[in-house]
Amino acid sequence: MSPAIRLQDVAKVYRTGQTEVTALHRVSLDVPRGEFxxxxxxxxxxxxxxxxxxxxxxxxxxxxxxxxxxxxGGLNETRRTELRRERIGFVFQSYNLVSSLSVADNITLPLRMARRRADPAWVAELVERVGLTERLHHRPAELSGGQQQRAAIARALVARPAVVFADEPTGALDLRAAREVLALLRRMVDELGQTVVMVSHDPAAAAHADRALVMADGRIVETLLRPTATELATSLMGAQEAAFTMAGES
Known part of the structure; x- marks a missing residue:
């Protein structure tokens, strides 16, 4: 089976006038299905x-x-947008829920935008899994931060995407809510086979993953399997030192 995500020699260079900044240096990566x-x-x-x-x-x-x-790479913007709607889910640090919509309508919004019918059984299962059965008719402002993020996770999963990208999903949460959200993502991987790619600066958050990629200067400098928070903190310090070294050599 093909991986959920594959990057082959991906480079990204930003140009401003005569200045070039290389943000990615020919990164290659496979993310197997069902991996966190x-x-x-x-x-x-x-x-x-x-x-x-x-x-x-x-x-x-x-x-x-x-x-x-x-x-x-060969898709036009319309097809790329369709692919994101159909095969990719997103979870953001700031939740990005629509304030005027109920929890139920926020969760099913991606399906309506894609003009697809919701599967009532699947929606009900998601709502139960994220613990919001009693909150479906509430607006986001009536929820705690952790509840809003759990609604955002349900929204990311409702279209049954190939992969969910989570960008600092616990960055705006207190410790208890962060642990609940990370445990929920872990269960989605273990119980539903969902593929999750999470960007985080927090070693304790990244320790929930099957595999952690540590980056410095646009390169993957270390890969850790089933890492502990302590191992990740040490690796992050090493990546910071590597970044300073690379910057000094450039």
Whole structure:
């Protein structure tokens, strides 16, 4: 079976006038289906650029990105948007729920935008799994931060995507709510076989992943399997030192 996400020699160069900044240096990566991958690194390491290119939100300068077996480089913007709606789910740090809609309508919004019918049994299962059965008719402002993020996770899963990208999903949450959200993502991988790629600066969050990729200066400098928070903190410090060294050599 093909991986959920494949990057082949992906590079990203930003140009401003005569200045060039290389955010990704020919990164290659496979994310198997049903795996929870965390991407870590110091500020400016390229982790957000990696996610944006992998999710089709940004276009690489070179290389190829394949999502669920589809090479997205040759797609026009309309087809790329359709692919994101159908095969990719997103969870953001700021939740991005629509304030005027109920929880139920926020969860099913991606289906309505794609003009697809909701599967009532699947929606009900998701709502139960995220613990919001009693909150379906509430507006986002009536929910806690953790509840809003759980609604956002249900929304990301409602279209049964090939992969869910989570960008600092616990960054705005207190410790208890963050643990609940991370445990929920872990269960979605273990119980539903969902593929999750999470960008995080927090070693404790990344320790929930099957595999952690540590980045520095636009490169994956270390891969850890079933990492502990302590191992990740040590690796992150090493990545920061590597970034300083690379910056000094450039």
């Amino acid at each position: 991958v965390a991407v870590m690194g110091p500020s400016g390491s390229g982790k957000s650029t990696l996610m944006h290119c992998a999710a089709g939100l940004d276009t690489p300068s070179s290389g190829e990105v394949i999502v669920d077996g589809v090479a997205i």
